[in-house]
Amino acid sequence: MSAFCSEFWEKKVGNFLNNPSLAVKNEVQDHIRTCLICRQSLDDMLGMRRILKNLPDAEPGEEFETNLNRRIQFIRRDRNRPIIRYFEYFNILFTVLIGSMIVLLFFLFSQVVENIEKKKQEEERSKPKQELILPD
Numbered sequence: 351m352s353a354f355c356s357e358f359w360e361k362k363v364g365n366f367l368n369n370p371s372l373a374v375k376n377e378v379q380d381h382i383r384t385c386l387i388c389r390q391s392l393d394d395m396l397g398m399r400r401i402l403k404n405l406p407d408a409e410p411g412e413e414f415e416t417n418l419n420r421r422i423q424f425i426r427r428d429r430n431r432p433i434i435r436y437f438e439y440f441n442i443l444f445t446v447l448i449g450s451m452i453v454l455l456f457f458l459f460s461q462v463v464e465n466i467e468k469k470k471q472e473e474e475r476s477k478p479k480q481e482l483i484l485p486d
């Protein structure tokens with residue numbers, strides 16, 4: 351990990367590495383003359399950069415291309431299957447159906463409960479009132 355004396359100089363050095371303009375280069379050079387921390391970090395980063403640049407370019411193997419093509423073909427075939435293509439529509443339709451069924455069930459249930467209560471009330475009303483029989 352590289353460390354810098356401040357966030358300001360971390361940004362400056364990053365700037366210098368990515369897009370070295372003469373002004374930034376001079377600023378950084380002036381700074382690392384006196385700042386040991388930033389000089390060390392810049393050295394590390396430049397060293398790492400050199401190592402990476404010297405790595406040989408790696409080409410993907412033949413297997414990679416074959417596997418990639420096979421996967422692309424799988425995906426294309428899957429996409430063309432109607433069940434996959436319309437899956438989202440099925441999903442929405444299914445959700446709406448289930449939702450409306452739940453609402454309908456609640457409605458029917460409340461109707462049944464209401465009817466039962468009405469019947470009970472009617473039965474109670476139509477019952478002949480028992481006369482009170484007083485003991486002699």
Ligand SMILES: [Zn+2]
Pocket residue numbers: 354355356359381385386387388389
């Ligand atoms: Zn510094």
